[in-house]
Amino acid sequence: xxxxxxxxxxxxxxxxxxxxxxxxxxxxxxxxxxxxxxxxxxxxxxxxxxxxxxxxxxxxxxxxxxxxxxxxxxxxxxxxxxxxxxxxxxxxxxxxxxxxxxxxxxxxxxxxxxxxxxxxxxxxxxxxxxxxxxxxxxxxxxxxxxxxxxxxxxxxxxxxxxxxxxxxxxxxxxxxxxxxxxxxxxxxxxxxxxxxxxxxxxxxxxxxxxxxxxxxxxxxxxxxxxxxxxxxxxxxxxxxxxxxxxxxxxxxxxxxxxxxxxxxxxxxxxxxxxxxxxxxxxxxxxxxxxxxxxxxxxxxxxxxxxxxxxxxxxxxxxxxxxxxxxxxxxxxxxxxxxxxxxxx
Numbered sequence: 001x002x003x004x005x006x007x008x009x010x011x012x013x014x015x016x017x018x019x020x021x022x023x024x025x026x027x028x029x030x031x032x033x034x035x036x037x038x039x040x041x042x043x044x045x046x047x048x049x050x051x052x053x054x055x056x057x058x059x060x061x062x063x064x065x066x067x068x069x070x071x072x073x074x075x076x077x078x079x080x081x082x083x084x085x086x087x088x089x090x091x092x093x094x095x096x097x098x099x100x101x102x103x104x105x106x107x108x109x110x111x112x113x114x115x116x117x118x119x120x121x122x123x124x125x126x127x128x129x130x131x132x133x134x135x136x137x138x139x140x141x142x143x144x145x146x147x148x149x150x151x152x153x154x155x156x157x158x159x160x161x162x163x164x165x166x167x168x169x170x171x172x173x174x175x176x177x178x179x180x181x182x183x184x185x186x187x188x189x190x191x192x193x194x195x196x197x198x199x200x201x202x203x204x205x206x207x208x209x210x211x212x213x214x215x216x217x218x219x220x221x222x223x224x225x226x227x228x229x230x231x232x233x234x235x236x237x238x239x240x241x242x243x244x245x246x247x248x249x250x251x252x253x254x255x256x257x258x259x260x261x262x263x264x265x266x267x268x269x270x271x272x273x274x275x276x277x278x279x280x281x282x283x284x285x286x287x288x289x290x291x292x293x294x295x296x297x298x299x300x301x302x303x304x305x306x307x308x309x310x311x312x313x314x315x316x317x318x319x320x321x322x323x324x325x326x327x328x329x330x331x332x333x334x335x336x337x338x339x340x341x342x343x344x
Contacts (some may be wrong), residue, residue, distance in 0.1 A: 003195035005156040005233070011118050014042025014067040014083035016144025019124035023073035023137070034137060035077045036127040039144045043067030043083030047109055049108040053091035054198065056156050063167040067118075070144055073126040078153030083120055085116035090154060095235065097153040100177070109159070119151065121145030157231070158196055160211035161325050163234025165262075167254050168215030171279040173197070174241065174308035176212045179318060184212060191215060196233045203318040208325055211237065219258045231265050238328035239273045243306075245294060246280040246289070251296045273324050276300040277317055282307040 017039025026034030045067050054240030071080030096106040096117070106115045131138060164172040168190035176182050185192050190252060197212045213230040234240060242258060244251050255276065262270040268328035278296055281289050289305060296303045304320065306313035 039123030040070030
């Protein structure tokens with residue numbers, strides 16, 4: 001299945017059916033009176049988060065979602081049928097944006113969450129509704145209210161516990177493949193990873209989700225390379241694992257490049273907890289390891305040594321991530337305000 005994280009759709013709710021002007025005419029009923037029914041209301045447009053989806057690819061092939069109109073009212077006091085609703089089924093983590101692609105209307109973060117995007121128009125009143133003691137034969141009815149038509153954008157931000165960061169060929173996909181059942185494409189050229197990958201990692205009888213995004217290069221926030229559009233997929237992560245290629249000539253500069261892009265991206269991404277790991281240490285001698293670790297620690301602080309190929313240091317990194325995730329969840333629980341004392 002292809003990955004798509006941004007889609008534009010056109011939605012329109014149904015218009016209400018018009019009211020009916022009708023009078024009862026039967027042979028043995030002398031004073032029949034008005035009996036025109038009301039029109040049915042138009043269908044709504046909803047968005048709902050469902051399980052089993054992790055891409056917006058369905059919206060590449062269908063961009064228009066129009067709810068049904070309400071049926072007009074009929075004689076014999078018959079109300080028209082309501083229009084059928086339309087439901088857009090999206091993966092968890094989808095944001096609903098206005099047509100300017102900046103204003104966030106809704107953020108869908110839980111399975112089963114359902115949000116109304118466009119409400120259908122009400123049906124019009126038939127002439128039976130206007131009957132009164134002073135107006136016993138009304139000859140008026142209301143038209144149905146029109147539906148709402150608008151253009152919206154769907155933007156997917158994958159929900160994961162850990163996000164992998166690094167330059168191209170830093171070993172992110174190798175790490176994901178070595179620690180989970182995910183099978184991302186791995187090759188020795190830049191930008192092998194073209195779309196985010198998710199993997200479930202198990203450590204010490206617990207599991208968490210890791211997101212691997214395409215590598216960043218200097219100037220990504222200005223659109224260079226694949227750009228920073230995929231950084232949104234690690235915005236929801238509890239902790240970031242920053243992998244630095246140990247075979248690089250200047251590991252400190254590589255680390256600084258990624259941190260600069262995070263700061264340029266803005267938001268709270270640069271302030272998220274990070275664990276820095278010097279990767280591919282299996283290709284280094286003991287002397288080179290110590291030298292590059294010391295060089296990287298001058299700018300990044302504590303640095304872990306790791307190799308996704310030989311699995312050296314991988315378990316230590318996973319346990320460190322697990323501790324950070326638990327700490328973030330505890331902080332989130334503590335941030336929830338406790339209910340105050342009962343008051344009459």
